[in-house]
Amino acid sequence: MTEDNNRIDLEHDELDEETLFIVAQTFKALSEPTRIRILHLLSEKEHSVNEIAEKLSLLQTTVSHQLRFLKNLRLVKYRREGTTLFYSHDDEHVMNILKQTINHARHH
Numbered sequence: 001m002t003e004d005n006n007r008i009d010l011e012h013d014e015l016d017e018e019t020l021f022i023v024a025q026t027f028k029a030l031s032e033p034t035r036i037r038i039l040h041l042l043s044e045k046e047h048s049v050n051e052i053a054e055k056l057s058l059l060q061t062t063v064s065h066q067l068r069f070l071k072n073l074r075l076v077k078y079r080r081e082g083t084t085l086f087y088s089h090d091d092e093h094v095m096n097i098l099k100q101t102i103n104h105a106r107h108h
Contacts, residue, residue: 025073026073026094029069030094030098034058034062035066035069035070037056038066038067040102041055041056042087042089043095045088047087049063049064052067052087074090075089075094076089077089
C-alpha cells in the first residue's frame with residue numbers, strides 16, 4: 001500500500017503471537033450476540049450488573065459471566081460504589097469497530 005492511494009503502509013511486518021492472540025480474542029468477544037448487546041448498552045453509559053440484566057432481559061449470572069470475559073480482555077472496566085459494581089466500556093478502539101459494524105449491518 002502506498003501513500004499515493006491514501007492508505008496506511010503496514011510494512012507487511014509479521015504479527016507476533018501475542019498480537020495474533022489478542023486480535024483473535026477481541027474478534028471472539030465481538031462474535032457473541034450477548035456480548036455485543038452488553039457492549040452496545042455500555043457504549044451509552046455505565047450500568048450495574050442488575051441494570052444490564054434488566055435492560056437486556058438476561059439472567060444476572062449470564063451478564064456476570066459475559067462481563068468477566070470482557071473484563072479479562074480489558075474491553076470493560078468497573079468502579080465500585082458501596083456493594084454495587086458499575087461497568088463501562090474500556091477500549092474506544094473496539095467500541096469504534098463495534099459502532100462501525102452496527103452501522104454497516106443497518107445499511108444492508
